Amino acid sequence: MENQKRLRASTLQQFAAFASLILMVILFSILSPYFFSYDNLITVIKQTSVVGIIAIGVTFVIITGGIDLSLGSLVAVSGVVAGFVLAAGAPNIVGILVGAMIGLLCGVISGFLVAFGDLPAFIATLGMMMSARGMSLVLTKGRPVYLAQNKTFNLVYNYNLFKVIPLPVIYLVIIAVLAHFILKRTAIGRYVFATGSNEEAARLSGINVRLVKLVVYSISGLMSGLSGVILVARLNSAQPAIGSGYELDAIAAAVIGGTSLSGGEGQIIGTIIGALIMSTMKNGLNLMHVSQFWQQVIIGVVVIVAVYIDIKRRDTQRP
Amino acid sequence: MASDLLVMSNIHKSFPGVKALDEVNFSLKAGEVHALIGENGAGKSTLMKILTGVYKMDEGEILLEGEAVHINKTIDAQNLGISIIYQEFNLFPHLTVAENLYIRREPRKLAKWIIDDKAQRQKTREMLAEIHLDLDPNRKVNTLSVAQQQMLEIAKALALNAKIVIMDEPTSALTDAEIENLFRIIHELKRRKVGIVYISHRLEELQHIADRVTVLRDGKFVGTVDYKDTSVRELVRMMVGRELGDYFPERTTKPEEPLLEVRGLSRKKVIDDISFTLHRGEILGVAGLMGAGRTEMARALFGADHVDSGEILLEGELIQIKSPFDAIRHGIGYLTEDRKRDGLTMGLNVKENIALASIKDFTKWGGRMDDGRIGEVSKEYVDQLQIKTPSLNQLVKFLSGGNQQKVILARWLCKGTKILIFDEPTRGIDVGAKREIYNLMNQLTADGHAIIMISSELPEILGMSDRILTMHEGKVAGITDRASATEESIMYLATGGR
Known part of the structure; x- marks a missing residue:
């Protein structure tokens, strides 16, 4: 009886997030005739891709009970380096790989500090957030890097496969499916959950907890690198100041989607729904001409409500 | 083999x-x-x-x-x-x-x-x-x-x-x-x-x-x-079976009129229908095995945990204890089992720790702290309890276990506490300091305080208590006078023997 109640509470959060997304779509469709048009919906999904990919990365970190605050800065620094490489005339694929590698490298550093340096994740990634942001400003002297010579890189963002499916959506879907698979079906995924669920027990079971932590921060860094590259394609330039606050959007998306900040719980599908909720909300409020300032207030309230529900759910779960 | x-x-x-x-x-x-x-x-x-x-x-x-x-x-x-x-x-x-x-x-x-x-x-x-x-x-x-x-x-x-x-x-x-x-x-x-x-x-x-x-x-x-x-x-x-010796100071105080009366204190799955009376000048020992609910009883009494039912009377009057704040207001102090974790503020110094619970009494006009008076009062307690510290400004984490225990005691006395709950008062304290703590307990009861002493050490229970409340699985298994108690009889009660 009690167990059934707990089970129901757990699925409720997933369902609640999805239901609020649907509700939001219906509401905005009524309030703004343009909202439910093909063009607008595609825009929303494309916009989701950048934060969505970061959110997938940070979901890994949060499931282990950690946090990564550096992601927005990593988006900028990877974008900037990729921008330099592309502006210098390197092929597109090189630009993409270099950007991704910069993100990965920064993630490995954070992961190393947390896993082997025993620094609190909050501090290690806060430091990384500041340094990476500073680095991208140093490299560019604070000015954007324009891809004047490169006429094709914006296709990375703007090309539509079969004329209808935008590439960013495809990236998001591929990464999400891969991430889901890793978390649910592979041993490393299982150890990510185990580490967040009971770190001591994980260690006693012979799981290399330090390695698991290193891996999740690396994944999270790599995802930011990819997002940085996608953002460069979208803007056709690399902006050193871009991406600030993305890490918080990403964390919010994961939490709204049912990932527990205390670790051990989380699902990629939930994170995607969370990211969709964030971007749908921004888009809808824009269409309704709600000011940027009010949007921030509203999003803040939504995040608090989501976490509140999460905590109450955990209370009912406690045996 | x-x-x-x-x-x-x-x-x-x-x-x-x-x-x-x-x-x-x-x-x-x-x-x-x-x-x-x-x-x-x-x-x-x-x-x-x-x-x-x-x-x-x-x-x-x-x-x-x-x-x-x-x-x-x-x-x-x-x-x-x-x-x-x-x-x-x-x-x-x-x-x-x-x-x-x-x-x-x-x-x-x-x-x-x-x-x-x-x-x-x-x-x-x-x-x-x-x-x-x-x-x-x-x-x-x-x-x-x-x-x-x-x-x-x-x-x-x-x-x-x-x-x-x-x-x-x-x-x-x-x-x-x-x-x-x-x-x-x-x-x-x-x-x-x-x-x-x-x-x-x-x-x-x-x-x-x-x-x-x-x-x-x-x-x-x-x-x-x-x-x-x-x-x-x-x-x-x-x-059990060991000699008690004259390790414990003689108890000279005679318990006087009832000070605290607890009736039917219960908390689901933890403590069940706990009733006892504590007299002025008395040390009530609480014996029992690990998990018998002794600390839980103390926490419930102190308002740290929610209570399902039960009444608490102080000097014959019904009082409500819903939080540690209420308990402190009524003159009840709790010296926890784990001093380091929930007793002391390790990063603060001796005088700050002593004044911590009564900080309100030490504020001057405009909410400023009266450091001079905090120093004076702390000095009195340091002398009275013989706390060995190089200065009042010494961080508490550098004191020995016995002296840390005394600092907590000073904090409660400074607050004017009448009833002291000691949870494993001598755990992790060396033998000489133990004896000092026992002497202090004697002195406190002579001054009219009442003490509830939870202890897992039977010699301590038998050596210091006026009466012994033995718990088993959250219930009172028996209350015994010191004169008639033996290690065997207490252990028998504590293990659920009837």
Whole structure:
């Protein structure tokens, strides 16, 4: 009886997030005739891709009970380096790989500090957030890097496969499916959950907890690198100041989607729904001409409500 | 004996200031349940922690199936087939039964890249069926009852091919029906020739399972007996039996009129219908085994935990204690068991710690703190309680355990506290300082304070208390006058004897 109640509470959060997304779509469709048009919906999904990919990365970190605050800065620094490489005339694929590698490298550093340096994740990634942001400003002297010579890189963002499916959506879907698979079906995924669920027990079971932590921060860094590259394609330039606050959007998306900040719980599908909720909300409020300032207030309230529900759910779960 | 599965001989282990194990012997045969008993602090857990690689022994020898083994880390013990089921479980609450059972040994498919969940569930089902355990492999562990989690821990030990399973107070959180189920599984383990070390405080339950019993006392080996040749009374005598001596100062105060009256204090699953009266100038000792609900009773009385029912009367008047704030306001102070964790503010200095609870009385106009007066008052207490500190500005974390305890005491006295609850007042304090604490308690009661003293050390209980309240499983097992109390009679009550 009690167990059934707990089970129901757990699925409720997933369902609640999805239901609020649907509700939001219906509401905005009524309030703004343009909202439910093909063009607008595609825009929303494309916009989701950048934060969505970061959110997938940070979901890994949060499931282990950690946090990564550096992601927005990593988006900028990877974008900037990729921008330099592309502006210098390197092929597109090189630009993409270099950007991704910069993100990965920064993630490995954070992961190393947390896993082997025993620094609190909050501090290690806060430091990384500041340094990476500073680095991208140093490299560019604070000015954007324009891809004047490169006429094709914006296709990375703007090309539509079969004329209808935008590439960013495809990236998001591929990464999400891969991430889901890793978390649910592979041993490393299982150890990510185990580490967040009971770190001591994980260690006693012979799981290399330090390695698991290193891996999740690396994944999270790599995802930011990819997002940085996608953002460069979208803007056709690399902006050193871009991406600030993305890490918080990403964390919010994961939490709204049912990932527990205390670790051990989380699902990629939930994170995607969370990211969709964030971007749908921004888009809808824009269409309704709600000011940027009010949007921030509203999003803040939504995040608090989501976490509140999460905590109450955990209370009912406690045996 | 040649057929012994495990032989531990001449085990020595010291911690700074304490000889935890002194020439202890223990052996275990395959298919045997060997109970390990003794008072709190007798060395049972230390012995088992040595066997499982948590601690390293200073001296001694461990033979496993006739061969000397070296156990330096917990993983060594696991590899040798030694598993321990802790009181608090080492499970992953967010993972399923099957995932917990096969963690690190997941069946794989597709060139070992992918976990074969189907095979894992199937193997789990078979494994659980073998030991007649009815659990759904897909259920998340945090939806299981405590008993089910314990069964899962045992199943995990079996899945790891454990030859020796150590159970530390396995029945402390179980209902009668669940205990019966546990015993059934223990018999199944015996049939499979697994050796079981069974640590328990509940002597009466040993009759259902124990083959042999080993008794430890104060880190020393008292003896090993066949269960069928002994009795609960005999075991109790082996567990206690020591001289009290004149270690404790003489109690001179005569308890006066009732100060605090507690009626029917209850908190679900923890304490049940606790009633007692505390007199001015009295020390009421609270005895009981670990998990008997002594600390829980103190926390409930102090308002730190929610109470389901019960009344508290102070000087004959009904009072409401809903939070520690209420308790402090009514003059009740609590000196916790774990000073470092919930008693002292380690990063603050002596005078700040002393003034902490009464900071309001030390503020001047505009909310500023009156540092001068804090210094003066702290100085008085430091002198009165003989707190050894180089200065009032010394950080508390650099003081010895005894002096830290005195700082907390000073804090409560500074607040004007009338009733002091001491939870394990001398734990981790060296012998000389203990005596000082006892003298202080005497002095406090002479000044009209009343003390509730929770202690796991029977000599302390018998040496200091005017009356002794013994708890067993959350209930008052009996209240005894000091004159008529003996270690045997208290231990008898505490272990649920009637």
